Amino acid sequence: MNDFLVEIAGLTKSFRGQTALSGLDVKVPAGSIFGFLGRNGAGKTTTIKLLLGILKPDAGRATIFGLPVSDLRASIEIRRRIGFVSEEKELYPYMTVDQIIRFTRPFFPAWRDDLEQRYLKLFELPLKRKIADLSKGMRSKLMLLLAMSHGAELLILDEPSDGLDPAAVEDVLRELVALSASEGVTIFFSSHQLSEVEQVADYVSIIDHGKAIVGESLDDLKARYRRLHIVFENEPRTPIRWAPGAEHVRQEGRSVSILASRNVEELVEQARSIPGASVEQFPVNLREIFLEHVRGN
Amino acid sequence: MLWMKGWLETRWRLLYGLAIPLITLLLPRVTAGADSVKDASTFMVVLAFFGVFNAAYLGGAGIRTQSPFAAMKGLHGSTYYTLSLPVSRMRVISVRVALGLLEFAAVVAAAYIGFWLLLPAARGNSTLFDLFELIVTAVACSACFYFASVLLATFLDDPWQPFGGVFLAIVVWLGASRLSIGPRFNVFGFAGAASPLITHTIPWPAIAISFICCAVLFVVALRIADRREY
Numbered sequence: 001m002n003d004f005l006v007e008i009a010g011l012t013k014s015f016r017g018q019t020a021l022s023g024l025d026v027k028v029p030a031g032s033i034f035g036f037l038g039r040n041g042a043g044k045t046t047t048i049k050l051l052l053g054i055l056k057p058d059a060g061r062a063t064i065f066g067l068p069v070s071d072l073r074a075s076i077e078i079r080r081r082i083g084f085v086s087e088e089k090e091l092y093p094y095m096t097v098d099q100i101i102r103f104t105r106p107f108f109p110a111w112r113d114d115l116e117q118r119y120l121k122l123f124e125l126p127l128k129r130k131i132a133d134l135s136k137g138m139r140s141k142l143m144l145l146l147a148m149s150h151g152a153e154l155l156i157l158d159e160p161s162d163g164l165d166p167a168a169v170e171d172v173l174r175e176l177v178a179l180s181a182s183e184g185v186t187i188f189f190s191s192h193q194l195s196e197v198e199q200v201a202d203y204v205s206i207i208d209h210g211k212a213i214v215g216e217s218l219d220d221l222k223a224r225y226r227r228l229h230i231v232f233e234n235e236p237r238t239p240i241r242w243a244p245g246a247e248h249v250r251q252e253g254r255s256v257s258i259l260a261s262r263n264v265e266e267l268v269e270q271a272r273s274i275p276g277a278s279v280e281q282f283p284v285n286l287r288e289i290f291l292e293h294v295r296g297n
Numbered sequence: 298m299l300w301m302k303g304w305l306e307t308r309w310r311l312l313y314g315l316a317i318p319l320i321t322l323l324l325p326r327v328t329a330g331a332d333s334v335k336d337a338s339t340f341m342v343v344l345a346f347f348g349v350f351n352a353a354y355l356g357g358a359g360i361r362t363q364s365p366f367a368a369m370k371g372l373h374g375s376t377y378y379t380l381s382l383p384v385s386r387m388r389v390i391s392v393r394v395a396l397g398l399l400e401f402a403a404v405v406a407a408a409y410i411g412f413w414l415l416l417p418a419a420r421g422n423s424t425l426f427d428l429f430e431l432i433v434t435a436v437a438c439s440a441c442f443y444f445a446s447v448l449l450a451t452f453l454d455d456p457w458q459p460f461g462g463v464f465l466a467i468v469v470w471l472g473a474s475r476l477s478i479g480p481r482f483n484v485f486g487f488a489g490a491a492s493p494l495i496t497h498t499i500p501w502p503a504i505a506i507s508f509i510c511c512a513v514l515f516v517v518a519l520r521i522a523d524r525r526e527y
Contacts, residue, residue, distance in 0.1 A: 076384065
């Protein structure tokens with residue numbers, strides 16, 4: 001079996017001369033929870049639409065379950081095995097909650113009644129209420145129910161927690177982790193909420209200007225990065241040329257803050273070699289890594 | 298289940314489509330006792346235009362989600378939900394087109410049956426079979442405007458699609474009048490000299506022209522829908 005459920009290679013897409021994706025490369029390991037991060041307009045939603053066959057790529061290739069997403073027949077098979085929550089969180093406004101469930105169920109032969117009942121209860125969705133009368137948070141929950149109940153092998157979630165209150169976010173994240181752990185479902189989700197991604201993701205990819213600039217396991221990423229705080233006895237008269245790996249250096253008077261992406265030990269040694277300097281190193285969170293990359297790009 | 302979606306989107310449109318021609322027929326008949334041959338001729342033209350309007354109004358929404366009551370501005374977000382379902386775009390459109398066409402046929406049939414029953418002058422010396430032929434002809438000849446609306450729906454938003462369909466029908470009507478196309482070849486001919494109530498035959502040439510237009514418009518609509526990016 002292929003280790004990667006989703007493989008994107010050199011994916012390129014432009015809209016009226018505006019480049020949305022320029023040679024995007026992403027690999028999503030099977031069974032993982034994959035955080036897909038980027039600023040507004042970075043190309044996240046375009047990537048998701050390409051994966052679902054809603055858009056067609058200008059160049060490059062993307063496969064899901066080993067099937068090419070650009071092929072019409074393969075795309076239908078792919079969509080049968082995917083659960084999707086769109087960025088818009090819009091469903092047919094004229095249907096009730098019960099009707100949209102009855103509408104959706106026959107499209108997915110592996111529909112799980114047990115999961116449907118579980119999420120109906122957990123999300124407290126009123127069956128008889130019209131979708132037009134649901135709040136955005138309720139619509140998000142309903143979309144999650146529909147995506148998570150049909151026995152999908154892959155969930156593609158575009159900002160799944162959008163509109164949810166903090167308690168609901170916790171419920172959703174817990175359920176996603178449980179679904180991934182118990183059923184082996186791969187979860188590919190884009191989010192601006194970096195703390196949520198950090199809470200649940202195994203792997204992350206950061207894209208900017210339509211290109212992946214980071215793509216690795218979250219643990220490896222966090223293990224690789226360190227923030228160094230260096231305090232000198234006297235303010236350095238000339239700028240210090242730091243060893244490779246110093247991604248972002250900020251100096252204020254006698255203190256220097258360095259975000260290091262590699263060579264942490266070498267950087268520490270370099271700082272310690274300066275007479276009178278004291279060095280401390282701290283782990284960094286995903287937010288700092290994200291900001292460093294998108295600002296530096 | 299796409300039928301269910303289509304039905305929920307169109308049922309109020311169907312109701313309007315049934316109610317408006319019947320009210321239009323009923324009110325002058327009841328209030329002014331309109332029942333002359335001239336009145337019947339006027340109603341025939343009016344019903345033909347109601348048919349075109351209903352064709353444009355009930356014409357498929359294509360892939361887009363449609364509101365049962367009013368025009369939806371722009372592309373509704375739920376369209377992405379439809380596109381994420383494991384069905385081809387061709388199937389989505391075909392089901393919607395088939396359902397709309399059935400509803401359109403029902404509206405036309407109801408209008409002409411009402412016309413037949415409410416206006417004795419309309420019946421003249423025609424038979425029930427002539428009425429059946431009139432309904433078949435009206436549906437078949439107006440179907441080209443239905444499929445024009447289906448095509449327009451693949452690239453126009455809701456408010457513009459019916460307007461576009463009606464505008465196209467007016468252009469065809471004016472064009473056919475200017476070019477003095479014979480009533481048996483004119484898709485509007487059934488509302489006048491080529492009406493089966495008068496001729497007791499179906500104007501096959503007009504129907505054939507309409508069906509050719511339907512086929513071309515539908516194939517083009519499918520190709521656009523298949524290639525369009527949302």
